[in-house]
Amino acid sequence: MKKMWKGLGAALCVALPFIAQAPADAATPAATGAADQTLVQRGAYLAQLGDCAACHTAPKGKPFAGGLPMNTPMGRIYVTNITPDARTGIGGYTEADFARALREGVAKDGHNLYPAMPYPSYAKVDDDDVKALYAFFMHGVAPVQQANRESDIKWPLNMRWPLMFWNMAFLEKGAYRDKPGKDVAWNRGAYLVQGLGHCGSCHTPRGVAFQESALDESGSAFLSGALLDGWFASNLTGEHNTGLGRWSDEDLRTFLKTGANRHASAFGAMTSVINNSTQAMSDQDVAAVSTYLKSLSPVGGTGAAAYTYDPQATKVSLDRPANDAGARVYTAYCMHCHGVDGHGFAPMLAPLAGNPNVLAKDASSLINVTLNGTGDLVIDGVPSPFPMPGFAAVLDDQQIANVLSFVRAGWNNGAPAVGAAEVAKLRQSTQAGR
Template sequence: MPKPSLPRFCKSIYALLGTSALVGAVAIGSAHAQDTAPTAPAAPTATTPAPAAASTPAPVEDAAALQERGAYIATAADCVACHTKPGGTPFAGGLKISTPMGDVISTNITPDPQNGIGKYTEQEFDQAVRHGVRRDGAYLYPVMPYVSYAGMTDQDVHALYAWFMHSVKPVATQPKPTELTFPANVRSAMAAWNFVTTKEQPETGDSATYDTQRRGRYLATALEHCGTCHTPRNFMLSEKQDHYLAGGSLGAWYAPNVTSSKTSGIGNWTEDGLVTYLRTGRLTGHAQAAGPMGEAVEHSTSHLTDKDLHALAAYVLQVPAMEDDLEHQARESFGKAVENPDIRTKEPTRIDDLSEMDGPHIYDANCSACHGHNGAGTVDQYAPSLFANTTVGSVRPDNLIMTILHGVNRKTQDGHAGMPGFGSTSDVQRLSDAEIAKLVNYLMATYGSGDQHVTAEKVGELRKAQ
């Protein structure tokens, strides 16, 4: 998204917003620059040990229902994604969110009174979640999607607070503080941004009783905060409400257009198809979730009820179509299997200098064992086809580059989806920037939207962006 010249304050806010693929989930969900994907923390449950009971407990049946509701809200809001570092204890914080102004470190939100939110009153909790103001009055950075959470109902915030305070195990761990460079380190400057940005309006009533469309809207705009990643931003870095879900850059990743456009969005998808994708992270002949979206699926959408998944899908599929300046053909409509690839029909040739390897040779050496010499993938599509694939069919190569660099590690009730990252193994780089550029151009020209003329410099930029 082209960025106009901004005052330093706006640039600092952009740095915090524009590079935070972690906020949704989408957010989406959290994306980390790692050589291999980390073991994801378990989805939140209502069975973790509880601290001492409140002095005036609710009736047992009401308390149990409240805890169950709170656990579900926490899952739908994908709290665990940002507040858990790789391999860490759920909700204990410590996740590093890199920005050009420094690293934002997620906080401990367990009920530990010294290191977490144990001293928060419900009103103070609400101020943080829906208004971006923490207990000491300081402003939170908008990598915390309070702009979306502002739309939550009082009842759901109450349930979320009760669950965190009485079902999440306190963890006496203090993450390192966030230290940003000036002027981003002046938290009070966020007051100006909060004044001009558009926030969701709080919903009323019992969200569990909403009709399908209202429930779907509530899930999309408030809890799952889809727009945080998938909506482009204006010069003040607020979401463009008139371009809702039309696609936006997340730094290294790109959250695609998911409006009802049949050429630029997902207007050709069925409701059942989108539900399958949200539950499993894959839809054969269309897409597979990786990066921030893979984490959003793993931690959040795969745990929603069928009723909620259908409500969410139905709402998203009726969002007004927005056409893309670059995408003029459905991303999943490109390509076909390659018959008798040249590399398998020609006499083998010796390559003494590996830097001379071209796209087909790089593909054959690193990818064909799983994706097939013709790009059709495995029979069960565990290794997906490279044609009829939204990542390869996009005219934006960012997500394909990032998937090759960092791989896929997605777990849902449907099973595990894995692919090694080819950016590096430990401290040993597997494929260079130039090799990945050649591979991406070959894949997109052979199975997707066409040779996008990706350069080694472009790959290097994305390699460093996370």
């Protein structure tokens, strides 16, 4: 039974939405009448808030035409076409069809979408924003005739009918409603984080049926951090060590706009979120998101004492690197960017001392980024000058375990050591198909 749930969870995680079933000669419902350009522009902004391009635009591909390959334990899948092409996209969708797919996970022809499409979050999107999104996808996106490729997921995990029961159990219908006693900024931030931003899709732990353990701040697990696709999505609550407890409002706003601040830098999937979504947010919306996140009570974490910086023991190790295998690797490959003091050169080069990702109990993100590096942060069209390189071809599993154990113990970080077996497992899963 445990294996069955694990397999079902993987399948739910990887399949993608909006496989259009319209016939070739289907008229585009939204094509009648002139488009309201103000509404289209607003929809374009909302699509950025929802980070739609990250999944539905392949590298060097046409916008929203799909085709992005994704490797999963169950087989390879390909992201779907959500342009207004009537044959291969969503051009046959009426606004009601679009709203139902977006908020309820049911396609035009009635088949259920897998919740890799974050419709449990999009259920909170209000009618006005759905209308604007529909206007954008029908009138602001060029139609592209590009057929969707079938996934390699085999029967019975590719069956969709069980999702009706999944939705009955876990989908909470109804747009977000302002919470009484909270100001405008807090409610706007809550609406964005819980809805279009779908932050919980990555940052909230999942249950045995792959459902998010909580959909808002009323649940204790909400945004407390979660393992997903080889990365550990950070704790976004007020937890002091592994969350946002030591981040000021300005720190958080800077991170959302640039992907880096004095505490940490974005990597993994968060790089795409910064590049395609949060940097485009208005200052007012960034402030609202920060207001909401900074209000969340601290949960999760490791239970360790509040972090305080102490360089002395680490300095001694680095003075005599021959006595510590991890220190030897750090001196050779890491110190020129991250410094003897562990402060790096923030925000250009990430600090390691007190970095929430370093302090996290789960070291998956550290292992993954050390093996594979990370993509460029591209802010206002300018790539970051010092992206993290990958060391999979340079360092073996034991060397990576040694250096990460050194970093997690250094500068009073006090995080658990990393084992070579952990590195080997992630190397195998992340290098497959490369």
